Amino acid sequence: MSKDSSPESWKMEPHTAAKHEILRHYLGAWFPILSKWNGRVLYIDGFAGRGRYDDGSEGSPQIALRRLLTHSYLPQMSNCEFVFFFIEKDNENVAALEVELDALKAEFPNWPANIKTRIINGSFDEKMNELFEQVREQNRQLAPTFAFIDPFGYTKFPMDLLAEIANTPKSELFINFMVGFVQRFIARDKQQTPMRELYGMEVADVLKDYDPTSNRIEHLTEVYAQSLRGRTKLPYIQRFSMVNKTGNVSYALIHATASELGVKRMKAAMWSVDPGGNYRFSDRTHGEAVLFEPTPDLTPLRAAVVEKFAGARGVTRDKVDWFVILETSYRETHVIATLTELEKMGKITVFRPPGKRGFSPTVTFDF
Ligand SMILES: C[S@@+](CC[C@H](N)C(=O)[O-])C[C@H]1O[C@@H](n2cnc3c(N)ncnc32)[C@H](O)[C@@H]1O
Known part of the structure; x- marks a missing residue:
């Protein structure tokens, strides 16, 4: 108008x-x-x-x-x-x-x-x-x-x-x-x-x-x-x-x-x-x-997550989600791609209970 x-x-x-x-x-x-x-x-x-x-x-x-x-x-x-x-x-x-x-x-x-x-x-x-x-x-x-x-x-x-x-x-x-x-x-x-x-x-x-x-x-x-x-x-x-x-x-x-x-x-x-x-x-x-794009650049998000959780153990997806929502410009829907990439890069060690895949709520990870 x-x-x-x-x-x-x-x-x-x-x-x-x-x-x-x-x-x-x-x-x-x-x-x-x-x-x-x-x-x-x-x-x-x-x-x-x-x-x-x-x-x-x-x-x-x-x-x-x-x-x-x-x-x-x-x-x-x-x-x-x-x-x-x-x-x-x-x-x-x-x-x-x-x-x-x-x-x-x-x-x-x-x-x-x-x-x-x-x-x-x-x-x-x-x-x-x-x-x-x-x-x-x-x-x-x-x-x-x-x-x-x-x-x-x-x-x-x-x-x-x-x-x-x-x-x-x-x-x-x-x-x-x-x-x-x-x-x-x-x-x-x-x-x-x-x-x-x-x-x-x-x-x-x-x-x-x-x-x-x-x-x-x-x-x-x-x-x-x-x-x-x-x-x-x-x-x-x-x-x-x-x-x-x-x-x-x-x-x-x-x-x-x-x-x-x-x-x-x-x-x-x-x-x-x-x-x-x-x-x-x-x-x-x-x-x-x-x-805001359908496939945004997640590089800054990876860096922010690594910086925030450096040295942390037993971290859950929920913790990362809320950090991303409240302290970055990204959304919780960007978290799985970020964690997947960090796992590939060897920046996190992931502990999956038997039968669990991906980053479901009981999965924990160390940075
Ligand atoms: C951007 S338009 C609002 C559009 C409407 N919110 C929409 O999305 O359909 C701004 C409106 O504020 C009115 N207006 C201007 N000064 C105002 C004031 N001091 N108090 C209330 N309304 C005012 C204008 O007449 C105009 O209709």
């Missing part, structure tokens, strides 16, 4: 389709996991849009709702109340979204009573502050929240607000960080205040350690991720960049969570999506960018 929010500009672009696919994939896991332990969960789409693109594709609100409504696990989730808030500032977009949600409700005549939706016309920051005000007055807490923050630019989702959302136990943030705009405007005079709000720190501090010979987009994304980690106290901040053929990054998707399972599921979502065209996703969370 282009930056202009007029109806004729709602073009479906490759990165929008990829973002939607990731959201759909991840929510397929998030709904059942969260509803298992909570009587109520909150899904907030902070920049909800108008609900439909020029090519007929649905917007993020229907993607989230449809994922839940068609979930094979829906009957088992009936004890949980799902509350969807769709916040949108533009009046015309709100009107269009209302029509779309009515159509969706008509499509599902047996709409479950535990799925509630509310379209809120206003600015994300103001409406969220009002919500927190009410919650504080009533001495309550928000339900565990998934907040999807998908703006056109970099304003109206200040770091303070994100920290407050993250304060609610089990809450997560999924941010479309438009780093291209940040890079273009950060040094401009009148942008000091919005940039300070965005980062939760002075612009001078954002740029302080920037080495002019290095990649500025990379620096701006990394500082944002670090600030998010510091301010929200969410330990797992994954940042996935959309890179074109020349290595330029148009934007970064940032996922912030306290859940290890959440990291695992988000990585599964990210690795499974092909943004198409000339684009690729890469994970830049752990230093060197790793490109």
